[in-house]
Amino acid sequence: MHLSQMQQWLAQRRDQGLYRQEQLLQPLPGGLLGFNGQTLLNFSGNDYLGLASAPTLRQAFADAAHNVGSAATGSPLVTGFQRAHAELSRVLCDWLGVEAVLLFSSGFAANQAMLSALVAPDELLLLDKYCHASMQDVLMQGQLRFKRYPHQDFQALRQLLAKAQDKAVVVATEGVFSMDGDITDSRALLSLLSPEQPLLLDDAHGIGVLGEEGRGSWQQQGVTAQQLQCLMANFGKALAGQGGFLAGSRDVIDYIRQQSRHYIYSTALSPALCQAMVHSIELCRREQWRRDKMAENIALFRSGAVTAGLQLTDSVTAIQPLLCRDNATAILWSQALKKAGIWLTAIRPPTVPQARLRICLSAAHSPAQITNLISALVKARPVDSDSN
Ligand SMILES: Cc1ncc(COP(=O)(O)O)c(C=O)c1O
Incomplete structure (x- = not known):
């Protein structure tokens, strides 16, 4: 694009009051x-x-930087999967009761990886209309067939499921909606689905906050991790860190590992951060x-x-x-x-x-x-x- 076009566009954004700027x-x-x-x-x-200012978490991060360094030095399948990554993965599995997890450099990437890998070209994705931009963006890439149902409207979802008949369907939603704060009744949602219709759940705002030991909104609703085909959550909110992860059965996670460009072609999380997140999860569970x-x-x-x-x-x-x-x-x-x-x-x-x-x-x-x-x-x- 020509520079003058960019400048014109920026001026228009300012005039419309839509210009975005960090503070x-x-x-x-x-x-x-x-x-x-x-x-x-x-x-x-x-x-x-309040973990962002917890003195022991800050100390754990500083110690980890000293002991294992800040740099993963490569993507997870090259040099970027180290002892700190393995330990964080083990701690997540133990906490959430899942067989396997994959760590991503952001929750945004994790969501993109989840939808890209787990919705096949001949399947229909049904998604809550208010789902986060990281999920909406996958729809815009034009490779998935999808329908969005009105926010938390399970009646509308039921109708879409009925219309889909024998087409394979995948449903995706958030556990706690980021801009509205409402909690999804994931148990009621699951009751609408047959065992062949998987549920993918983004619990970025539920993890740490809801359920026993902060496992998340799904656990608070009486759902087990095994009832979700894939759970996405991140470290950037209640856990006071950065990055995201996908959790599920060994086979589902292995499938995403083989498929996901976000995983294969991206530098792994900092090992120091992973070690700090182990401590953050400990605090979250205990306190x-x-x-x-x-x-x-x-x-x-x-x-x-x-x-x-x-x-x-x-x-x-x-x-x-x-x-x-x-x-x-x-x-x-x-x-x-x-x-x-x-x-x-x-x-x-x-x-x-x-x-x-x-x-x-x-x-x-x-x-x-x-x-x-x-x-x-x-x-x-x-x-x-x-x-x-
Ligand atoms: C519901 C939801 N999903 C995904 C993300 C993306 O997570 P991250 O900030 O770790 O990229 C966010 C964060 O803004 C979010 O609110």
């Missing part, structure tokens, strides 16, 4: 972050358990108080927000969206909150169908910070909006 932030312990010399309350991060504290913060926020007249959704997870009537309201609200010392990013279409403030609660927040958030939300609400 230079410094995450701080205690649910805080630094921005432009100011310290703000952070309600936009995915550090659900139930983190999930309890997060649950208390969610309850405190929800009751206070309702009393304050804010309109909440039904989400019972740490993701609490405040839907806004339009983009301008979301942006003005977010900007006013920033002036009041609160970092809460406005999320707008096309990322979501309706603009919102996506509040992310964490075990790192104190009750006083939650109370501050509620009063700031009320005070900062744009004047001409009597509702969100």
Whole structure:
């Protein structure tokens, strides 16, 4: 593309208010972050358990960097599968009750690998319409036959399954939806499927947070890992790291290993990070108080927000969206909150169908910070909006 075309396009994005830009932030312990010399309350991060600032995790990462180094030096099938990768894989299998896992450099890559490998050209993929961009992007590549059903609408899914008749079908969804915070009833979903119709589940926002020892949303719903053909989750949220993984039976994982370009042609995760993630999973399993504290913060926020007249959704997870009537309201609200010392990013279409403030609660927040958030939300609400 010619440079002048790029410049024109960039100018248009700015004019339309759609230009995207990073902000230079410094995450701080205690649910805080630094921005432009100011310290703000952070309600936009995915550090659900507060592990990002856990001193022992930081120490484990530093020690691991010293002991095993930062570099995998190659892709997993060349030089990139080392003792730290094997240990992390073993720990994941033990925790989740699966036979095998594959580690990926991001959850995004893991999702792409899962759909690319596990939906055959003659099969039909049925996908929740709100699934993450990493899954939607595979559909755009044009190699899969797919239909999207309305968000969490199992009636619509049932109809699509009936229509598919004897066509082979694969269903994919998220355990906890990233922008809405609602939990998928994976047990009810499985009851719609025959044993030949596999379910693929992205539990990026459920892992660490829900279920016994934080195994995930599926376990909280009474589903076993064996009922999912493949589970995807990542280290970048509750587990306070980076990268992703796929988990399943030995054969399913082996099939993905042979098939996946994301796995074969990409540098493996840093061994130091893998070792740190072993420690993170240990903390996550052992320290139930983190999930309890997060649950208390969610309850405190929800009751206070309702009393304050804010309109909440039904989400019972740490993701609490405040839907806004339009983009301008979301942006003005977010900007006013920033002036009041609160970092809460406005999320707008096309990322979501309706603009919102996506509040992310964490075990790192104190009750006083939650109370501050509620009063700031009320005070900062744009004047001409009597509702969100
Ligand atoms: C639901 C969901 N799936 C997948 C991903 C991608 O994971 P990662 O950030 O590890 O690439 C994300 C993260 O943004 C997500 O929210």
